[in-house]
Amino acid sequence: MSGESVPLALPLARLATDTCEATTLYRELRKPLLRYLVCLGLTADEAQDVVQDTFVGLHQHLAGGGSQENIRSWLFRVAHNAACDRQNSYQRRHSAPLDAQVEASMVDEATPEQAVLEKEKFHRLRTAVRLLTDPERECLLLRAGGLRYREIAEILGMATSTVGDTVERAIKKLTEKCNV
Amino acid sequence: MCDFPGKPIAWMDHELPESEAADLERHVAACAECRERLAAYECASNAFNAYCEATFAAEKRRKLPRWLPAAGVAAGIAAAAAIAALLMLPRQHVAQVPPRVPPADEAPRMAARIEPPPAAEAARPAHSAAAPIMRSQRQYASAGPARSHDSQRATAAEAPAQASQVRNISPFPAEPPIRIAIPADAMFPPGAVPPGMSFTAELTISADGSAERLGLRPRLAGFERRANQP
Numbered sequence: 001m002s003g004e005s006v007p008l009a010l011p012l013a014r015l016a017t018d019t020c021e022a023t024t025l026y027r028e029l030r031k032p033l034l035r036y037l038v039c040l041g042l043t044a045d046e047a048q049d050v051v052q053d054t055f056v057g058l059h060q061h062l063a064g065g066g067s068q069e070n071i072r073s074w075l076f077r078v079a080h081n082a083a084c085d086r087q088n089s090y091q092r093r094h095s096a097p098l099d100a101q102v103e104a105s106m107v108d109e110a111t112p113e114q115a116v117l118e119k120e121k122f123h124r125l126r127t128a129v130r131l132l133t134d135p136e137r138e139c140l141l142l143r144a145g146g147l148r149y150r151e152i153a154e155i156l157g158m159a160t161s162t163v164g165d166t167v168e169r170a171i172k173k174l175t176e177k178c179n180v
Numbered sequence: 181m182c183d184f185p186g187k188p189i190a191w192m193d194h195e196l197p198e199s200e201a202a203d204l205e206r207h208v209a210a211c212a213e214c215r216e217r218l219a220a221y222e223c224a225s226n227a228f229n230a231y232c233e234a235t236f237a238a239e240k241r242r243k244l245p246r247w248l249p250a251a252g253v254a255a256g257i258a259a260a261a262a263i264a265a266l267l268m269l270p271r272q273h274v275a276q277v278p279p280r281v282p283p284a285d286e287a288p289r290m291a292a293r294i295e296p297p298p299a300a301e302a303a304r305p306a307h308s309a310a311a312p313i314m315r316s317q318r319q320y321a322s323a324g325p326a327r328s329h330d331s332q333r334a335t336a337a338e339a340p341a342q343a344s345q346v347r348n349i350s351p352f353p354a355e356p357p358i359r360i361a362i363p364a365d366a367m368f369p370p371g372a373v374p375p376g377m378s379f380t381a382e383l384t385i386s387a388d389g390s391a392e393r394l395g396l397r398p399r400l401a402g403f404e405r406r407a408n409q410p
Contacts, residue, residue, distance in 0.1 A: 034236070035232060035236040038235060102234045140228055144228065144232050149195045164189075164190045168188075171221050171224055172189075174225075175221055178223075178224050179224075
């Protein structure tokens with residue numbers, strides 16, 4: 001009797017576990033994924049679409065018996081590739097109007113002197129970020145999302161040591177430009 | 181300038197093997213220049229993270245105005261629908277009252293002289309702006325008790341009939357009653373109306389202020405007189 005029930009119970013238990021895990025991952029990673037995609041240059045709507053497609057893909061991946069190892073990297077990699085596909089067809093959206101809003105939220109205008117200093121600092125930072133290469137910016141964005149170098153390497157398809165070097169180079173560039 | 185060959189940022193990120201991390205920690209503890217540099221790296225790293233967060237927040241905020249006009253249009257449609265429903269309500273109510281058409285034999289005798297008072301005359305153009313509703317408004321006024329005696333006919337012809345009852349169907353504030361003087365001999369042949377009988381006049385006023393239709397509803401004046409006099 002028990003020998004017959006085991007083959008049925010196992011897929012059901014796995015499905016329940018997978019669904020539960022996918023829900024937990026969605027709650028945990030939705031916002032970091034959205035932030036990464038928006039910072040890559042997608043609009044909020046496009047980022048929402050990509051995240052939704054990514055989690056549909058995760059459900060199919062798990063239902064099809066796909067590997068459960070490094071699911072976080074898997075999610076970011078799928079989302080990153082989808083974002084790259086969209087960016088091939090759409091121009092990068094981050095332009096002057098959004099910069100003005102970013103500046104307004106970052107600059108603390110407690111006093112006029114402070115506002116001038118902070119604006120100058122913000123402009124230096126923005127210039128420095130724009131001078132980064134795509135891999136440097138992507139590495140820093142994923143690092144800001146709390147991912148380990150090993151995971152970043154999986155997502156971007158590069159060696160872990162290369163990620164370390166890229167992050168090092170990017171932070172040094174930012175430091176130089178911001179502290180001029 | 182200190183040129184220590186370690187990877188300070190990987191160390192900050194806890195990504196260095198233990199042996200390398202231990203070497204770097206020892207060096208940083210002794211080198212003020214490297215400590216300062218590490219603080220600058222950390223500052224730049226934090227600034228980048230804040231920039232990302234602000235970009236994300238700005239994009240989310242920018243998304244809001246896209247649906248705001250749609251919400252405004254929806255609210256406008258809802259408000260327009262509510263106003264239209266309010267305007268339609270009295271019109272439907274009036275339509276339920278069957279229009280009273282005077283009998284064909286009465287029509288030639290409608291040589292009534294209609295004399296609206298100046299106040300009503302002044303008020304009418306203002307109300308005619310709300311044409312669709314006010315046009316169908318009906319007022320019921322009772323003509324004075326008709327006298328059938330020849331001696332009293334002349335007096336009845338001169339005396340203006342009192343508008344004793346005004347029923348306003350529209351929910352809007354009622355207009356002041358209109359006094360109508362109707363010569364009795366112009367309406368009824370001698371002896372046609374028995375004593376105690378009076379008529380309720382139903383008057384329809386068109387948008388330009390002229391009388392559109394006049395109908396008379398007979399009723400016994402004696403009952404009303406008793407009811408009105410305590």
